[in-house]
Amino acid sequence: MTSxxxxxSTKATTVNKHDESSSSLALVHVDVDVDQxxxxxxxxxxxxxxxxxxxxxxxxxxxxxxxxxxxGIQLPTIVVVGDQSSGKSSVLESLAGISLPxxxxxxxxxxxxxxxxxHPLPNPELVLEYNGKxxxxxxxxxxxxxxxxxxxxxxxxKGICNTPLTLIVKKNGVPDxxxxxxxxxxxxxxxGQPDNIYDQIKDIIMEYITPExxxxxxxxxxxxxxxxxxxxxxxxxxxKTGLRTLAVVTKADKSPxxxxxxxxxxxxxxxxxxxxxxxxxxEESYEEARNEEQKLFExxxxxxxxxxxxxxxxxxxxxLVHVQAMIISKTLPELVKKINEKLNNSLHELENxxxxxxxxxxxxxxxxxxxxxxxxxxxxxxxxxxxxxYPDGKQMHCTARLVxxxxxxxxxxxxxxxxxxxKDFLMDEIKVLEEAKIIGLPNFMPRTVFLTLLxxxxxxxxxMPVNFVDDVWNYLETxxxxxxxxxxxxxxxxxxxxxRAAENLIAKKKKNSIxxxxxxxxxxxxxxxxxxxxxxxxxxxxxxxxxxxxxxxxNVNRQTSTVKLEGVGDIEVNHLLNYPNLLSQAFxxxxxxxxxxxxxxxxxxxxxxxxxxxxxxxxxxxxxxxDICKEMLSSTGGGVESxxxxxxxxxxxxxxxxxxxxxxxxxxETVANIMHRIGVYHxxxxx
Numbered sequence: 001m002t003s004x005x006x007x008x009s010t011k012a013t014t015v016n017k018h019d020e021s022s023s024s025l026a027l028v029h030v031d032v033d034v035d036q037x038x039x040x041x042x043x044x045x046x047x048x049x050x051x052x053x054x055x056x057x058x059x060x061x062x063x064x065x066x067x068x069x070x071x072g073i074q075l076p077t078i079v080v081v082g083d084q085s086s087g088k089s090s091v092l093e094s095l096a097g098i099s100l101p102x103x104x105x106x107x108x109x110x111x112x113x114x115x116x117x118x119h120p121l122p123n124p125e126l127v128l129e130y131n132g133k134x135x136x137x138x139x140x141x142x143x144x145x146x147x148x149x150x151x152x153x154x155x156x157x158k159g160i161c162n163t164p165l166t167l168i169v170k171k172n173g174v175p176d177x178x179x180x181x182x183x184x185x186x187x188x189x190x191x192g193q194p195d196n197i198y199d200q201i202k203d204i205i206m207e208y209i210t211p212e213x214x215x216x217x218x219x220x221x222x223x224x225x226x227x228x229x230x231x232x233x234x235x236x237x238x239x240k241t242g243l244r245t246l247a248v249v250t251k252a253d254k255s256p257x258x259x260x261x262x263x264x265x266x267x268x269x270x271x272x273x274x275x276x277x278x279x280x281x282x283e284e285s286y287e288e289a290r291n292e293e294q295k296l297f298e299x300x301x302x303x304x305x306x307x308x309x310x311x312x313x314x315x316x317x318x319x320l321v322h323v324q325a326m327i328i329s330k331t332l333p334e335l336v337k338k339i340n341e342k343l344n345n346s347l348h349e350l351e352n353x354x355x356x357x358x359x360x361x362x363x364x365x366x367x368x369x370x371x372x373x374x375x376x377x378x379x380x381x382x383x384x385x386x387x388x389x390y391p392d393g394k395q396m397h398c399t400a401r402l403v404x405x406x407x408x409x410x411x412x413x414x415x416x417x418x419x420x421x422x423k424d425f426l427m428d429e430i431k432v433l434e435e436a437k438i439i440g441l442p443n444f445m446p447r448t449v450f451l452t453l454l455x456x457x458x459x460x461x462x463x464m465p466v467n468f469v470d471d472v473w474n475y476l477e478t479x480x481x482x483x484x485x486x487x488x489x490x491x492x493x494x495x496x497x498x499x500r501a502a503e504n505l506i507a508k509k510k511k512n513s514i515x516x517x518x519x520x521x522x523x524x525x526x527x528x529x530x531x532x533x534x535x536x537x538x539x540x541x542x543x544x545x546x547x548x549x550x551x552x553x554x555n556v557n558r559q560t561s562t563v564k565l566e567g568v569g570d571i572e573v574n575h576l577l578n579y580p581n582l583l584s585q586a587f588x589x590x591x592x593x594x595x596x597x598x599x600x601x602x603x604x605x606x607x608x609x610x611x612x613x614x615x616x617x618x619x620x621x622x623x624x625x626x627d628i629c630k631e632m633l634s635s636t637g638g639g640v641e642s643x644x645x646x647x648x649x650x651x652x653x654x655x656x657x658x659x660x661x662x663x664x665x666x667x668x669e670t671v672a673n674i675m676h677r678i679g680v681y682h683x684x685x686x687x
Contacts (some may be wrong), residue, residue: 059670060328061115064113074211075335076213077215078179079214079215080219081217087250088108091277094286094290095313095317097174099139108183109159109160111182111208112146113178114177114178116174117169118176124171125168129165130153162203162204175317175318175320177317183204213331215244215323216246217247218247220232221250221251221255222252222255222262232268236268236269241271242272244271245271245272246274246323247268248274248277250277251278252278253296259276259302259306260302260303275311276310277313294312349657353657354366370491371625374483375624378480379620382476383620384399385397398479402612405472413601418461424575425571425573429449436449445585454597469513473506473513474510476619477502485499489649489650492650497628497631500631501630502627502628528596534598535596538594541567553576553583
């Protein structure tokens with residue numbers, strides 16, 4: 001920093017230049033005459049950089065035209081942000097030497113990509129590119145043409161749009177720069193603007209400044225506290241250290257007090273430094289504006305104390321060229337790597353897409369192959385417990401899930417009210433015995449008594465097996481349609497046919513299983529039979545406790561209302577005192593029921609499990625293929641020939657990948673040409 005006014009009008013400045021012995025950037029001294037207009041003052045920089053930078057900028061612009069960002073590849077970009085009326089457009093005007101739209105509210109309503117190109121032309125050439133149009137204009141009419149283009153992109157109201165507008169300026173003496181000017185930040189919508197205008201602007205700004213390849217040119221006014229600027233807050237959210245943020249302080253003449261302290265204290269982490277400028281005022285020419293700017297920073301009592309290396313539009317132009325060179329040299333090798341990776345991935349995906357089927361034989365072969373693959377997968381996951389194809393999809397680990405469903409059904413059946421039977425113990429038996437009395441010997445129990453109680457218990461659980469097989473087939477339908485969809489995903493018509501065939505087949509299988517279960521339940525109602533020796537073992541075990549149990553029930557000195565029965569548990573027995581003559585028969589009856597009910601429950605579980613496994617085997621080995629073929633060849637199935645029509649998803653994916661490959665190949669060629677010309681690590685060096 002200087003403590004007094006600086007009289008010299010020439011300063012030694014540094015510019016990035018590559019050292020042949022190193023891959024890092026070296027510093028080359030260039031004298032910039034700040035007494036001259038911008039075009040003259042920058043002449044040494046332009047001369048030094050034009051040969052090296054221009055080809056790279058042209059290559060990057062070609063990549064932008066190819067819209068390589070859609071492929072997920074970000075290009076190095078200088079992004080201009082600032083609060084509304086911060087002077088962004090004026091700064092860009094000073095750099096380009098042309099007039100941009102001005103007025104109240106948001107002047108920049110779309111991202112404006114400004115390409116400044118130094119050309120030794122007698123008259124400047126200006127071209128606007130948007131919506132596929134190329135509109136030539138001149139310095140006098142460029143502002144009106146930008147307004148016209150903006151209205152076409154963003155409408156005639158005051159809203160904004162994220163579709164970029166490119167302005168190419170070919171002019172003698174301008175720095176070779178490409179920058180993106182974004183709408184100024186405003187919080188309060190004016191008439192004609194949407195209520196969420198701030199959110200819309202913020203979304204656009206964040207999209208452009210978030211990528212690591214972006215350099216943020218933050219335009220601030222000297223009249224505000226930098227720490228409260230919304231643009232600073234946004235840039236800090238993505239660049240906390242400030243290593244890719246450069247600040248331009250406008251309106252230095254409006255608020256010179258404390259400006260030196262602001263830019264030296266750097267309370268907001270501007271890693272690339274500050275440049276203080278004075279923009280053109282009123283009808284000043286750009287040359288007059290530069291002269292006034294020079295006088296201001298040399299003669300003003302406060303502003304003259306600011307180091308000349310951080311004041312003036314020429315210095316800003318130099319810094320931007322420097323920064324641009326830095327980000328390009330840093331990102332170009334990585335850019336090549338990303339393009340190659342994306343291209344290889346897209347080519348791999350394209351190659352893995354199914355080949356277009358061109359004949360009936362091709363279609364039939366593909367059809368049989370898909371059916372075979374589906375059957376093999378279903379055999380693995382439904383019968384063999386092999387879930388290698390779905391290692392992380394627990395829902396597809398079918399054998400384990402079926403066991404869980406069967407265990408849950410068995411548990412529910414065993415723990416049902418009909419199985420436990422400790423509430424109002426023996427009362428059902430006593431009531432049935434009372435109503436089944438006949439004139440005959442007292443120690444003979446009619447068979448109808450046992451069947452009546454058995455049928456009542458079977459009816460009580462009859463819904464459970466039906467619900468279980470219904471749940472199993474619903475689960476299997478999900479599994480089968482998932483597998484078929486996966487193997488036929490490339491053929492839309494086949495997907496439709498296989499899904500319809502699977503749904504119809506599952507419906508038939510479910511109906512058959514429900515009928516089988518209902519029949520099994522009906523068998524249990526009508527015949528009490530088992531050859532399982534466990535029935536008698538369980539019966540004799542319970543009967544062996546009969547005498548002790550009944551004695552305790554009828555014991556008038558009993559201290560509690562419950563009596564423990566081995567194999568059943570603690571039972572409330574006070575209600576049994578009213579039926580002393582029927583207790584023996586009732587106990588014998590319940591012993592038979594408890595013993596036999598265990599056989600019934602186990603038999604239902606076994607029969608249903610065996611039936612389901614047989615049905616699943618038949619489905620996988622025979623039924624599914626037969627029904628799919630039948631459906632495919634039906635009038636609604638479309639026939640095997642329908643496979644010749646590629647599914648919308650695959651054709652869309654093929655088209656997208658082909659387009660991506662085309663763009664990436666052109667991008668690769670573009671970058672390869674420029675790197676062949678200047679070398680990967682010697683972009684700015686003398687070779």
